[in-house]
Amino acid sequence: MYKVFVNDKPLFLTNEIKKETDFKFFLLESADINQIIINFFQNKLDKAYLYHPDEKEIMKTLKAKIPVSKAGGGLVYNKKNEVLFIFRNGKWDLPKGGTEKGEEIEDTAIREVEEETGVNNLVIADKLQKTYHIFKRNGIYKLKITHWFEMRTSFEGTPIGQLEEGIEKVAWLNPEQIKEALKNSYENIKLLFLEEKEIH
Structure with a gap:
């Protein structure tokens, strides 16, 4: 089963x-995806299920109905085991962004973390789950698939948020602070930390 977030509410593919x-x-197969998405954004739907009998075909079928945007992001730990967060649009988030033409997804993730936070010396330690959410760009709904990577860094400078991306602050958060930050974050980001707990 896949969980796609629309306006931070779950749309399950099952x-x-x-x-x-x-x-x-x-x-x-027959659903009007755009209408379902509009209903989520108009708060007429809080959650919904999209059914397809063949699990292997579910995501392929959805991708055929809605344009896809591919992104890479990082769950970055420093030497103190703190996690790198950014604050944007009034919420705590993790650094991520779209791929450039011909770029490997791992390279996208590292580049985006560096650009959005100024943190470098990044090494990918593990591949995490993909997350899915639907957003609107230029009047068109798109499915964003973000590939997440656990990263480590020896960076010891001061992180600096990329202003043109609307990043107001960048912070290294310890486990207690992460708990607080996740109360004001996105469902996709919470999923990553659930996964982290299961791994560690």
Whole structure:
């Protein structure tokens, strides 16, 4: 099952038919994806399921219905085991951004962390899960697939947020501060930290 966030609310892609009735259930093949997305943004939907019988085909079917934007990002640890966060649009987030033509996704993730925070000497330690969310750009809804990597750095300078990307501050947060920050973050980012807990 995939979890795609629309306006920070879950749209589940599933190959199981659910009998419950407290949410909307759509057939992926015939669903009007744009209308479903609009309903999320207008707060007419809080969660919904898109059904397709073949799990291997689910994501492919969704991608055929909506343009895809590919991004890479980093969950970056320093020597003190603090995590690098950025603050943008009133929420705590992790550094990430779109791929450039011909760029490997690992290179995208490292470049974006460096550009958005000024932190360098980055080494990829592990590949984390992908996250999915739908956003609007130039009047068109797109599916953003972000490939996340756990990174380590020996960087000891002061991180500096990329102003033109609207980053107001950059901070290294310890586990207690992370807990606080996640209360004012995105569902996708929370998923990454759930995964981290399971790994470590």
